[in-house]
Amino acid sequence: MSVQTNQSLxxxxxxxxxxxxxxxxxxxxxxxxxxETHLDRMKxxxxxxxxxxxxxxxxxxxxxxxxxxxEIYLKQMEIFSDPGRVTGEELEWINRYHGxxxxxxxxxxxxxxxxxxxxxxxxxxxxxxxxxxxxxIQHLAMDHKQILSxxxxxxxxxxxxxxxxxxxxxxxxxxxxxxNLYAAVLGIEIDNRNFRKKILGSGxxxxxDEREKGVSHKPARYYTFDxxxxxxALKEKLRLGxxxxxxx
Amino acid sequence: MSVQTNQSLxxxxxxxxxxxxxxxxxxxxxxxxxxETHLDRMKxxxxxxxxxxxxxxxxxxxxxxxxxxxEIYLKQMEIFSDPGRVTGEELEWINRYHGxxxxxxxxxxxxxxxxxxxxxxxxxxxxxxxxxxxxxIQHLAMDHKQILSxxxxxxxxxxxxxxxxxxxxxxxxxxxxxxNLYAAVLGIEIDNRNFRKKILGSGxxxxxDEREKGVSHKPARYYTFDxxxxxxALKEKLRLGxxxxxxx
DNA sequence: AATCATTAGGGTAGGTTTTACGCTAACTGT
DNA sequence: ACAGTTAGCGTAAAACCTACCCTAATGATT
Numbered sequence: 051m052s053v054q055t056n057q058s059l060x061x062x063x064x065x066x067x068x069x070x071x072x073x074x075x076x077x078x079x080x081x082x083x084x085x086e087t088h089l090d091r092m093k094x095x096x097x098x099x100x101x102x103x104x105x106x107x108x109x110x111x112x113x114x115x116x117x118x119x120x121e122i123y124l125k126q127m128e129i130f131s132d133p134g135r136v137t138g139e140e141l142e143w144i145n146r147y148h149g150x151x152x153x154x155x156x157x158x159x160x161x162x163x164x165x166x167x168x169x170x171x172x173x174x175x176x177x178x179x180x181x182x183x184x185x186x187i188q189h190l191a192m193d194h195k196q197i198l199s200x201x202x203x204x205x206x207x208x209x210x211x212x213x214x215x216x217x218x219x220x221x222x223x224x225x226x227x228x229x230n231l232y233a234a235v236l237g238i239e240i241d242n243r244n245f246r247k248k249i250l251g252s253g254x255x256x257x258x259d260e261r262e263k264g265v266s267h268k269p270a271r272y273y274t275f276d277x278x279x280x281x282x283a284l285k286e287k288l289r290l291g292x293x294x295x296x297x298x
Numbered sequence: 299m300s301v302q303t304n305q306s307l308x309x310x311x312x313x314x315x316x317x318x319x320x321x322x323x324x325x326x327x328x329x330x331x332x333x334e335t336h337l338d339r340m341k342x343x344x345x346x347x348x349x350x351x352x353x354x355x356x357x358x359x360x361x362x363x364x365x366x367x368x369e370i371y372l373k374q375m376e377i378f379s380d381p382g383r384v385t386g387e388e389l390e391w392i393n394r395y396h397g398x399x400x401x402x403x404x405x406x407x408x409x410x411x412x413x414x415x416x417x418x419x420x421x422x423x424x425x426x427x428x429x430x431x432x433x434x435i436q437h438l439a440m441d442h443k444q445i446l447s448x449x450x451x452x453x454x455x456x457x458x459x460x461x462x463x464x465x466x467x468x469x470x471x472x473x474x475x476x477x478n479l480y481a482a483v484l485g486i487e488i489d490n491r492n493f494r495k496k497i498l499g500s501g502x503x504x505x506x507d508e509r510e511k512g513v514s515h516k517p518a519r520y521y522t523f524d525x526x527x528x529x530x531a532l533k534e535k536l537r538l539g540x541x542x543x544x545x546x
Numbered sequence: 547a548a549t550c551a552t553t554a555g556g557g558t559a560g561g562t563t564t565t566a567c568g569c570t571a572a573c574t575g576t
Numbered sequence: 577a578c579a580g581t582t583a584g585c586g587t588a589a590a591a592c593c594t595a596c597c598c599t600a601a602t603g604a605t606t
Contacts, residue, residue, distance in 0.1 A: 059307065059404065105379040105404070128374050129406055131353040156307065156353070158377055226582075244565065246584070251563095266574035267582040474553075492594065494555070514603035515553040 058152040061109045062096035062159055062194065063124075064201035065116065067166030067181055068218040070227055073234050074166065074181040075198060076116060076174060080191065081147070092180070093191035094198065096157065098148050109160045118173045123163040123217040127204050131156045135193045161201040163217035202235075209235055213254070216275040222258060224270040225249060254279040306400040309357045310344035310407055310442065311372075312449035313364065315414030315429055316466040318475055321482050322414065322429040323446060324364060324422060328439065329395070335387055340428070341439035342446065344405065346396050357408045366421045371411040371465040375452050379404045383441045409449035411465035457483055461502070464523040470506060472518040473497060502527040 065076040077092040095116040099108045106124065113122050136144060136155050145151055164170060166181065174181065184202065189195060208214050215231050216223075229245045232238075249255060255273040262269035313324040325340040333339075343364040347356045354372065361370050384392060384403050393399055412418060414429065422429065432450060437443060456462050463479050464471075477493045480486075497503060503521040510517035 099379075102381050104381065105377055126376055129353055129377065131347075133350050133352065224583090241566075242582080243567080243584075243586090248564085262573095262583095264574090265582080267580080268572035268584080270583060472554090489595075490553080491555075491557090491596085495557095496593085510554095510602095512603085513553080515551080516555080516601035518554055 058150060058155050059099045059105075060096055060155055060157040061099060061105060061112060062094045062130075062157050062197055063109055063112055063116070064094055064159070064161040064198050065113065065164060066161065066184075066201075066205060066218065067164050067170070068231050068234070069166055069181075070230065071234070073184045073231075075184050075187070075201075077180050077182050077187075077190070078116065079178040079180070080143070081178075090189045090191045092182070094194045095179075098150070098155075105158055109158075109162075113162055116174070116177065116179060117164055117170060119164065119170075123214065125161055125204070125208070127159040127161060127200055129156060129158050130193060130197060132193075140192050157197075159197045159200060161204055163205075163214060165218065165220055167220060206236055213275065213280055219275075222260065222272040222274055224262060224272060225255075226270055253283060306398060306403050307347045307353075308344055308403055308405040309347060309353060309360060310342045310378075310405050310445055311357055311360055311364070312342055312407070312409040312446050313361065313412060314409065314432075314449075314453060314466065315412050315418070316479050316482070317414050317429075318478065319482070321432045321479075323432050323435070323449075325428050325430050325435075325438070326364065327426040327428070328391070329426075338437050338439045340430070342442045343427075346398070346403075353406055357406075357410075361410055364422070364425065364427060365412055365418060367412065367418075371462065373409055373452070373456070375407040375409060375448055377404060377406050378441060378445060380441075388440050405445075407445045407448060409452055411453075411462060413466065413468055415468060454484055461523065461528055467523075470508065470520040470522055472510060472520060473503075474518055501531060 067074045067076065076095060078095050079091060080093060095112050097108060097112045097115075099105060103111075105126065109124055109126075110120070110122070113124065114120055133154055135157075141153070141155070144155060171181065184198070187195065187198065190198065205214075209232065215228060218231060219227060225246050226242070228249065229240050229242060232245075233240050254276045256276045256279075258272045258274060260272045262272070315322045315324065324343060326343050327339060328341060343360050345356060345360045345363075347353060351359075353374065357372055357374075358368070358370070361372065362368055381402055383405075389401070389403075392403060419429065432446070435443065435446065438446065453462075457480065463476060466479060467475060473494050474490070476497065477488050477490060480493075481488050502524045504524045504527075506520045506522060508520045510520075
């Protein structure tokens, strides 16, 4: 029995943002990209884990670098440990890029949610990073396409279970924006009138006095998310609906 | 920037079983346990990951060893990467036990579900392994108590979302057994009549002609779980209940 | 042999939630 | 002024959840 000690451990993050219409993910252009090799040009942000660093810390570090933000909604998913996930040219690229010598890289997948505001877009634009519509992505470097698909699955499930949607929206948002976000991520159609009832009925959206301006229809009210009210409601409603509608 | 390459990567598994009354977990006695050290005697089954082995494969290997079974319900949870999770005597024990020399072990937590039948109990009894009631566990080796708690949380959530309960029950079971399992894992009381309606109404329990014998009350019918019917129901019902009762 | 304790298993009535959809309000562009 | 659009309120029917009722069948107790 030989024990592997020279595999390296990395983190890769799928950073999601929502522009009001569709779900985007942050992609990085490889620094020493050479069109003559057959490597894909874009990848997810990631890094090797450093000495004395926990994985969540490594992920935070990657995200701070990629987005300029320290406080980010961040969640671990799974580990991608197939010995064949990075080989050949890709492995050489990694060793060259990180200045290491490894034969195997096991990576831990994270996904993160950020508010895609003007500041964010300006910051990432300077970093050879791009916000790309998730739907349109065909290939990515290494197995990053697979990591992205996994992340999307996790996001869907999480959206149905907890109020993570608000991590993707600006502080003030309209109910329609919230609805569009759910519809985009889950790929379903939602009736606006029922959505409004359900979401307002839950009591953790607090209305502001502001309304949309310059839209060619009745302007919608802006709301903010009340985390405290949510947590209160959470405790009261832990009735679990009994065996909780295990629908899927 | 120094990159850590000599951390070792291991897997640890919380293997759950249900004896009809309470939830149990499989614990292993450390082979060279010495009561004079202050190490806890019991630990979760686990192993270092080997060269050319994926993590799921390593976990399967551990489980095959601990339970004698190859096909087991197995799920990855999170990674325990705190540099301080294993130090001092515990670290020495690991290095001695595995014949390695590492300063840091990152472990990937898995949980597994098995049918706790007579064969299983006989097999584990021979392996210095014990099925211990989850509720009664106070301490475990290293950070295994924390891994166990995490696994229990995952199990609860999973039980509400998918029909994993049947992994813990014999092929033929009564509705009461199923109910007791839910009640035990979730720590709630369940009304028998409503539970029966809900579960039978879902249509993926198929009745057999057999009934309990030797019980001092009306004997209950045995049912089996119909995976195909479940998957069919799943697709029809992907209505999601719309934004699905995000209750907790 | 009658009675008791216990769980199985069918039912029903009332409340809550979901779903489908009608309607008016308010804004911009033509 | 009118068309096109989305906001936002309301309502009725269907589905679902909950709290109970009842009787059936078995072994244990008297």
